[in-house]
Amino acid sequence: MEQIDTLINARWVIPVEPARTVLDHHSVAIRDGRIVAVLPTDEAHRTYQADHVRELDSHAVIPGLINAHTHAAMNLMRGIADDLPLMTWLQEHIFPAEQAHVSPEFCQDGVEAAVAEMLAGGVTCFNDMYFFPEVTARVTTQAGMRLSAGMILIDFPTAYADKPEEYIEKGLALHDAWRGDPLVTTAFAPHAPYTVGEERLTHVATLAAELDCPVHIHVHETADEVNQSIATTGERPLARLEACGLLSPGFIAAHMTQVTETEIERLAATGSHILHCPEANMKLASGFCPVQQLLDAGVNVALGTDGVASNNDLDMFGEMRSAALIGKAVAGDAAAVDADTALAMATINGARALGIDGHTGSLTAGKAADITAVDLGALECQPVYNPVSQLVYSAGRHHVSDVWVAGRQLVHHGDLLTLDRDRILNRLHAWRDKLLPNA
Incomplete structure (x- = not known):
């Protein structure tokens, strides 16, 4: 034997x-x-x-399920500003709270809580976009989980970096530090077309091509985002991103609730990927991604939760169910986004979007045992x-x-084997007291 x-x-x-x-x-x-x-x-x-x-x-x-769009450290902000439209939620509550509180310690505790929640819920890999990704990589690998770490970029100063050049410098250092790690890959993570200028987006496209890294970005999340872009530039955001050289097999766009038939054709022709976040889109009344239409056109659609500040959980089973049900309603077809499709979106499609489908995403001989x-x-x-x-x-x-x-058991009979649940809960309670004035 x-x-x-x-x-x-x-x-x-x-x-x-x-x-x-x-x-x-x-x-x-x-x-x-x-x-x-x-x-x-x-x-x-x-x-x-x-x-x-x-x-x-x-x-x-x-x-193992793949959560293809997260902001893991935001687990500390669960429920901090509910029932508000996206830009009000973001500009009047989230950005001020981040400015006041985000630090390496904040990210350490928030990511640890997120990793615990995801592992207990069957998630083995997540694609993250947030500040201090070095901390995210360290916490995640210590727990034994797989990660696509976002090299965050945003035009304004934060606790993480003062200017765009510093974000890029730190991102490249992250890429170099974790290159070759069996559990960590990296992706450029410019926040959105409305928070990152076109000159820097063009630079990201060049760097991504040189390093063979994906580019993970929020795109067409709301109608207001699209309308403001048209009003100020005369173009829809996706067209601007294509002009920057970003649309490619390494382009992974989160949300895409506002999309035309012509844009679907361009996404398919360029091999771009969509990260669908149905529950966050519903909660923020952002709109509905036409998933079946994208799939029929040959676009790879993966599934994510978004952060818990806009969801309010990291439950990929809930996202699969929501994706399937909403997909049917949007398509007007009970056969649209069937159960097998929803499961594929949460597994192999996520791996394809992140460029790791040769290693994970299906139970195939030779792949990692996730x-x-x-x-x-x-x-x-x-x-x-x-x-x-x-x-x-x-x-x-x-x-x-x-x-x-990767063959290492991290959850057994529902118990977390590499994380201390009680210690994480104590840290969450401490952060609640600090963040309460922002709620």
């Missing part, structure tokens, strides 16, 4: 690749952090001798006719029992 590190025996294995595949009574064999094979359980018992065996008789085993186990044995998940539908429409993050990243 062949020796391996871990054997996961599950009622269902849903590999995502090949698409629309459900494997009954299958197992995932893991050695040295990678998937060796996905095979029938009875064959696995004959083939492998494992140091650790996990029996998951009522579970669906899926690729795995989430979801218990479908609960009353509210029974009976099971189609486990993928159950995952998207019935299950929730509280049904996640186990999580592995």
